[in-house]
Amino acid sequence: MRRPFTFSLLLATLATLPTLQAHHSFAAEFDTSKPVKMTGVVTKVEWQNPHIWFYVDVKGDDGKVTNWGFSGGAPGQLMRRGIVKKVIQEGMTVTVEGFRSKDGSNNANGARVTFPDGRSVFTAGSEDRAPGDGKGK
Amino acid sequence: MKKLCLVFAVACAGFAQNQGKMPDGKPNFSGTYEWPKAMGGEQCRCSATIFDRKLFAPLKPGGEPFFEPHNGDPRHDEPRDFCMPAGFPSGMLSANAMQFFQTKDYLIMVHEFQRMTRVIPLDGRKHREDIEPSFYGDPVGHWEGDTLVIETTNFKRWGLDDYFYTDPNQYRMHSDALKTIEHIRWKDQKTLSYNLTIDDPKIFTAAWSQEFSIAAKPEWDAAGLYEYVCEENNRCPGGKCQGK
Numbered sequence: 001m002r003r004p005f006t007f008s009l010l011l012a013t014l015a016t017l018p019t020l021q022a023h024h025s026f027a028a029e030f031d032t033s034k035p036v037k038m039t040g041v042v043t044k045v046e047w048q049n050p051h052i053w054f055y056v057d058v059k060g061d062d063g064k065v066t067n068w069g070f071s072g073g074a075p076g077q078l079m080r081r082g083i084v085k086k087v088i089q090e091g092m093t094v095t096v097e098g099f100r101s102k103d104g105s106n107n108a109n110g111a112r113v114t115f116p117d118g119r120s121v122f123t124a125g126s127e128d129r130a131p132g133d134g135k136g137k
Numbered sequence: 138m139k140k141l142c143l144v145f146a147v148a149c150a151g152f153a154q155n156q157g158k159m160p161d162g163k164p165n166f167s168g169t170y171e172w173p174k175a176m177g178g179e180q181c182r183c184s185a186t187i188f189d190r191k192l193f194a195p196l197k198p199g200g201e202p203f204f205e206p207h208n209g210d211p212r213h214d215e216p217r218d219f220c221m222p223a224g225f226p227s228g229m230l231s232a233n234a235m236q237f238f239q240t241k242d243y244l245i246m247v248h249e250f251q252r253m254t255r256v257i258p259l260d261g262r263k264h265r266e267d268i269e270p271s272f273y274g275d276p277v278g279h280w281e282g283d284t285l286v287i288e289t290t291n292f293k294r295w296g297l298d299d300y301f302y303t304d305p306n307q308y309r310m311h312s313d314a315l316k317t318i319e320h321i322r323w324k325d326q327k328t329l330s331y332n333l334t335i336d337d338p339k340i341f342t343a344a345w346s347q348e349f350s351i352a353a354k355p356e357w358d359a360a361g362l363y364e365y366v367c368e369e370n371n372r373c374p375g376g377k378c379q380g381k
Contacts, residue, residue, distance in 0.1 A: 049364075049369045050365070074365060076365055080360075
């Protein structure tokens, strides 16, 4: 059974951010003043270096469906955490938390993915950040 | 020892794999490891290890600038977005697995991040002459008892460490006069002592050192290192980060 889609874009600036890592500059690409939390259905997964990308159809409050792209860690980093490709597959309903891209596109870092059964995996690169972890400055 | 190994089979497997000796009696560092970690001090706003500023020698008056501010050019401000190398020592401190392969004449260090590979001759040769400075420098190693000493020279000017994740506005740089000296030895059955000296007379008034630990991870041997090809699906080609 598919859950109703929810969409929320949280614009509150976070006072505390976690410490993570990846090959790219998180600060250059993502806006920590724009945390996002969205629920939708996975439409595509690119399990490739230097960062995985996965895409999610998200229905807004107006009923319009938007396809969002989320950047995660490197496949090797994730696999060493026990997160393998089959963890995120097309057709799955997921809730993704991260920060929106600075360029205003429908992209964000996908830091944390939660499944309908409550399981949650940390999908960010190790230099990326996730909302609300309370680490770092 | 054999009886103990029967009782503590897992621990002894790690010991045998990670603390064996080479045929010539030198320590054998072959194995899989975590990246070097500091025992305290300055922490990065990332998972990578960075140097502790409290250990730095004073900056040389009139020397080359240690900090390099961003200038708005993406290729300058974040070269790794364009798959440029992390270089040494920055790449060595990146938060990824490493695998070492050792023969009588070479130690090969392969780091999962960017598949950084350092080939370190142990056969007594001198540094190469008349080659261009490089991101990873020119290493040669020798033994001092059970400690492997690696001296690396001939670097390009490049980022010293991942400090820019802590302060995204600037890099901490090393100069082309950098010489690094690594001292590697077994500290205990599953840990390497890794002491790294930064000797950069264009920036610092004296050489300084920091002690790190490298944890052996024999449990990672089965999976081995994973491929890391930055160009595969990089989203920042041609000077501009792109979306989907």
